[in-house]
Amino acid sequence: MHALDRIADASLRSAVLADGPGASLKAVEDWLEAQRAAQAMTVRRVPLAAMEGWSLGGDPRALTHESGRFFSVEGVHVETDIGPVHAWDQPIIRQPEIGILGIVTRVVGGVRRFLMQAKVEPGNVNGVQLSPTVQATRSNYTRVHGGERPPYLEYFLDPARARVLVDQLQGEQGSRYLRKQNRNMIVEIDDDLPAEGRFCWMTLAQIKQLLKRPNLVNMDTRTVLACLPLLGRGPLVPGETEDDSPPLLIGDLPLGAFARELLASVLDHHRPASPMHELLHWLTDLRARHTMTVAPRPLDALAQWVADEMSVHHASGRYFSVVAVAVESGVREVRRWQQPLIAHAGHGLNGFLLQRINGVLHFLVRASAYPGNVSLFELGSTVSRSGAGEYFSRPDAPPFLDLFRDPPPAWVRYDAVQSEEGGRFYQYQNRYMILELPEGLPVAGSPIHRWMTLGQIQDLLVHGYFNIEGRNLLACLDLCDGVPS
Amino acid sequence: MHALDRIADASLRSAVLADGPGASLKAVEDWLEAQRAAQAMTVRRVPLAAMEGWSLGGDPRALTHESGRFFSVEGVHVETDIGPVHAWDQPIIRQPEIGILGIVTRVVGGVRRFLMQAKVEPGNVNGVQLSPTVQATRSNYTRVHGGERPPYLEYFLDPARARVLVDQLQGEQGSRYLRKQNRNMIVEIDDDLPAEGRFCWMTLAQIKQLLKRPNLVNMDTRTVLACLPLLGRGPLVPGETEDDSPPLLIGDLPLGAFARELLASVLDHHRPASPMHELLHWLTDLRARHTMTVAPRPLDALAQWVADEMSVHHASGRYFSVVAVAVESGVREVRRWQQPLIAHAGHGLNGFLLQRINGVLHFLVRASAYPGNVSLFELGSTVSRSGAGEYFSRPDAPPFLDLFRDPPPAWVRYDAVQSEEGGRFYQYQNRYMILELPEGLPVAGSPIHRWMTLGQIQDLLVHGYFNIEGRNLLACLDLCDGVPS
Numbered sequence: 001m002h003a004l005d006r007i008a009d010a011s012l013r014s015a016v017l018a019d020g021p022g023a024s025l026k027a028v029e030d031w032l033e034a035q036r037a038a039q040a041m042t043v044r045r046v047p048l049a050a051m052e053g054w055s056l057g058g059d060p061r062a063l064t065h066e067s068g069r070f071f072s073v074e075g076v077h078v079e080t081d082i083g084p085v086h087a088w089d090q091p092i093i094r095q096p097e098i099g100i101l102g103i104v105t106r107v108v109g110g111v112r113r114f115l116m117q118a119k120v121e122p123g124n125v126n127g128v129q130l131s132p133t134v135q136a137t138r139s140n141y142t143r144v145h146g147g148e149r150p151p152y153l154e155y156f157l158d159p160a161r162a163r164v165l166v167d168q169l170q171g172e173q174g175s176r177y178l179r180k181q182n183r184n185m186i187v188e189i190d191d192d193l194p195a196e197g198r199f200c201w202m203t204l205a206q207i208k209q210l211l212k213r214p215n216l217v218n219m220d221t222r223t224v225l226a227c228l229p230l231l232g233r234g235p236l237v238p239g240e241t242e243d244d245s246p247p248l249l250i251g252d253l254p255l256g257a258f259a260r261e262l263l264a265s266v267l268d269h270h271r272p273a274s275p276m277h278e279l280l281h282w283l284t285d286l287r288a289r290h291t292m293t294v295a296p297r298p299l300d301a302l303a304q305w306v307a308d309e310m311s312v313h314h315a316s317g318r319y320f321s322v323v324a325v326a327v328e329s330g331v332r333e334v335r336r337w338q339q340p341l342i343a344h345a346g347h348g349l350n351g352f353l354l355q356r357i358n359g360v361l362h363f364l365v366r367a368s369a370y371p372g373n374v375s376l377f378e379l380g381s382t383v384s385r386s387g388a389g390e391y392f393s394r395p396d397a398p399p400f401l402d403l404f405r406d407p408p409p410a411w412v413r414y415d416a417v418q419s420e421e422g423g424r425f426y427q428y429q430n431r432y433m434i435l436e437l438p439e440g441l442p443v444a445g446s447p448i449h450r451w452m453t454l455g456q457i458q459d460l461l462v463h464g465y466f467n468i469e470g471r472n473l474l475a476c477l478d479l480c481d482g483v484p485s
Numbered sequence: 486m487h488a489l490d491r492i493a494d495a496s497l498r499s500a501v502l503a504d505g506p507g508a509s510l511k512a513v514e515d516w517l518e519a520q521r522a523a524q525a526m527t528v529r530r531v532p533l534a535a536m537e538g539w540s541l542g543g544d545p546r547a548l549t550h551e552s553g554r555f556f557s558v559e560g561v562h563v564e565t566d567i568g569p570v571h572a573w574d575q576p577i578i579r580q581p582e583i584g585i586l587g588i589v590t591r592v593v594g595g596v597r598r599f600l601m602q603a604k605v606e607p608g609n610v611n612g613v614q615l616s617p618t619v620q621a622t623r624s625n626y627t628r629v630h631g632g633e634r635p636p637y638l639e640y641f642l643d644p645a646r647a648r649v650l651v652d653q654l655q656g657e658q659g660s661r662y663l664r665k666q667n668r669n670m671i672v673e674i675d676d677d678l679p680a681e682g683r684f685c686w687m688t689l690a691q692i693k694q695l696l697k698r699p700n701l702v703n704m705d706t707r708t709v710l711a712c713l714p715l716l717g718r719g720p721l722v723p724g725e726t727e728d729d730s731p732p733l734l735i736g737d738l739p740l741g742a743f744a745r746e747l748l749a750s751v752l753d754h755h756r757p758a759s760p761m762h763e764l765l766h767w768l769t770d771l772r773a774r775h776t777m778t779v780a781p782r783p784l785d786a787l788a789q790w791v792a793d794e795m796s797v798h799h800a801s802g803r804y805f806s807v808v809a810v811a812v813e814s815g816v817r818e819v820r821r822w823q824q825p826l827i828a829h830a831g832h833g834l835n836g837f838l839l840q841r842i843n844g845v846l847h848f849l850v851r852a853s854a855y856p857g858n859v860s861l862f863e864l865g866s867t868v869s870r871s872g873a874g875e876y877f878s879r880p881d882a883p884p885f886l887d888l889f890r891d892p893p894p895a896w897v898r899y900d901a902v903q904s905e906e907g908g909r910f911y912q913y914q915n916r917y918m919i920l921e922l923p924e925g926l927p928v929a930g931s932p933i934h935r936w937m938t939l940g941q942i943q944d945l946l947v948h949g950y951f952n953i954e955g956r957n958l959l960a961c962l963d964l965c966d967g968v969p970s
Binding site: 098100164165166167168169277278280284285287288463465 | 583585649650651652653654668762763765766769770772773947948950
């Protein structure tokens with residue numbers, strides 16, 4: 001029986017209150033639909049050379065903005081002893097500044113509420129998506145593009161205005177960004193802020209319900225929520241609860257069977273498949289034994305890449321391409337602009353395999369090395385592959401991919417299509433799946449995979465070990481499996 | 486009352502057995518003195534140009550070995566918004582490969598023994614020092630310099646030969662090395678290895694006793710030992726002890742008052758001055774708000790640095806210089822060689838301030854940014870300053886330095902001069918001090934310092950947050966304060 005501290009208590013109550021007094025899922029959905037209509041944005045593909053302010057220049061040549069700010073698309077040559085391909089060229093996004101992805105929360109009636117934003121991005125397939133309270137690049141808050149400072153940013157910059165619950169540097173896609181990190185923040189305020197227009201207060205369970213539908217909750221929301229532990233861990237402080245309400249006891253919660261498995265996987269330290277020092281040994285060994293060098297190359301002279309009027313794309317038509325869009329918006333700070341985006345052919349797959357081991361739910365975690373990783377190998381989901389459909393049943397398919405092709409319905413714990421960052425990716429979607437394998441089903445060993453409990457994952461995640469693919473999928477875990485979606 | 490798992494149990498027994506049956510401190514001292522005589526090495530300063538195989542070349546010009554291996558001394562230009570000086574040039578050591586610093590241990594009679602090596606390095610002030618079982622650069626084990634493979638290396642490379650207890654990537658001095666990391670390893674074996682010649686089995690307490698004398702235990706030993714938790718933490722597994730001996734209960738240990746304070750600072754999760762999420766917020770904020778760029782420059786064209794026949798040194802005579810030595814050794818794999826070393830003017834200071842807060846011992850931890858850090862800000866001791874003596878009582882002295890000048894004897898928990906890595910530094914010594922301030926004594930706030938319990942420090946250290954200055958000083962903490970030194 002576990003009693004939670006005040007912060008965890010309010011978060012857990014929020015995680016199980018999807019609908020009911022003060023939390024109408026229908027109202028949230030209606031607001032999001034209204035915002036979709038109100039924030040119309042037109043986006044059309046244009047030639048790369050038609051982007052005002054952007055040009056191919058510098059040494060080595062890259063696609064940069066004349067202000068020197070925002071981001072650039074550069075070329076790199078990669079050499080490594082990891083994997084089947086030992087050298088390649090590719091474009092990569094460079095944006096060395098650290099932005100803030102931040103969610104404001106407030107505890108009302110013992111339940112944590114999250115101040116969410118309906119935000120449109122040019123790469124979104126469907127206009128607005130549910131976004132953090134604040135998505136601020138440093139350009140945003142130094143106002144280099146002449147726009148306004150994002151509302152509520154002060155709660156993240158002024159320590160007197162809020163209690164910081166989460167503040168972690170976390171990486172973006174290492175296959176597409178060069179060493180890009182953002183600050184993932186969750187703050188708690190006491191101010192009774194009204195939510196108006198494109199902002200809305202909601203519970204964690206409501207956000208999780210929206211995560212069961214395709215493309216409603218954006219990537220930035222997912223990464224921030226992944227940094228919020230599923231419940232408080234370690235030395236819990238009983239009695240210190242909000243509003244004098246009695247402390248929440250996990251045994252009393254109205255949870256389904258899978259939610260109870262998840263909580264046990266966080267709380268049960270005693271039976272991990274591998275103790276933490278073995279997991280760290282495995283990762284250190286990978287990081288120490290392998291090398292990857294990433295050297296700059298001109299964007300228009302990358303081996304196997306073709307630069308034409310409309311895109312920089314791979315000669316095979318696979319992987320991804322650099323395209324340009326012209327955007328018109330009635331609601332964004334700047335009304336009209338052009339920018340590069342990264343386009344992908346087909347959906348990718350982002351999947352976790354789960355299995356009960358020693359009676360505790362474990363996650364099969366993969367270590368992977370991408371050119372833009374801050375640390376050579378980082379941890380993530382079991383399988384993460386753009387253009388996954390091409391690889392099914394092929395000898396060069398990533399390990400475990402085929403298990404996600406047509407899984408028995410009884411294995412499926414989560415299955416939805418989600419969008420990646422619409423400010424940088426053009427209509428890029430991945431199928432997110434979480435499968436629980438039957439206990440005892442033999443699973444092949446893999447040198448780049450290890451089984452971990454959710455508690456071990458959370459312990460490592462806070463220190464930046466998990467890549468964004470892994471974090472984004474973990475954010476889809478839900479304690480509300482009894483609530484209709 | 487805490488019961489320990491088998492690994493922690495054997496380590497803790499080792500930490501309190503400095504002398505007695507099977508652990509004679511006198512025998513260890515005699516062996517070390519005999520090795521000092523047996524491993525004589527002659528080292529003399531020579532002109533930089535007199536180093537065979539080394540030359541100033543490349544673009545930008547750097548001091549490199551003709552094989553392209555070992556290490557190089559390069560120049561960098563640093564720009565930052567941190568601290569009073571916003572731009573400078575300096576030489577820096579570059580050695581991108583990851584070496585192994587590894588100690589073999591074996592549990593005998595329920596007590597962990599450490600296989601230590603008496604090893605001589607050209608920069609040592611006193612010949613041999615106590616070293617890990619293995620100090621292997623990648624050059625060592627690929628044998629680029631034609632020497633032999635270090636003995637016992639197989640226990641670190643072959644997973645079937647040993648159980649890995651510690652395997653962590655940890656950084657070297659970020660002020661002197663460019664992003665240099667080593668693997669810090671401790672493995673446990675069952676083989677009944679005899680220790681002969683320059684190797685000797687000893688308990689942790691014996692090593693800690695030697696750490697109370699000047700310059701006997703080398704830097705590599707200190708960093709590896711810092712990665713061994715003072716005792717097992719978290720979910721301890723009672724009953725699983727070695728040799729059917731009864732589990733060790735901390736309450737039963739023959740510990741002095743300071744040792745009990747240290748253990749309480751590890752075990753008492755409930756009363757930290759700042760909870761972990763606040764500490765991470767503080768560090769994330771520093772890392773996100775500040776920048777430092779490090780660009781290559783020719784070693785012989787660094788602003789304010791003078792390259793002459795015998796050294797590359799700063800025009801002011803301060804900081805450090807690059808010198809050359811010629812070495813003759815009867816015992817090293819290669820008998821005669823020349824190499825660059827980094828020389829320092831005067832001793833530095835490496836000091837921790839401790840204080841009881843909320844009844845629990847806390848350490849005042851500093852976040853500092855050096856050009857060679859992997860993460861911009863890393864954590865370390867309260868004060869770490871080369872040429873410390875020059876700064877006492879000056880307005881530009883680092884915060885808290887003056888507390889270390891003439892501390893009341895009652896505050897002093899540790900005070901000894903220790904050597905830094907003799908393979909790269911020429912006779913570089915720092916005074917290591919740990920002071921416990923009286924409870925309640927007001928201590929000024931500092932934006933780059935935070936109070937942490939030893940438990941919090943150990944939780945962060947395992948993930949690479951602590952710099953080598955901090956780790957080296959933590960290694961000097963000792964549970965044997967009742968044993969005469």
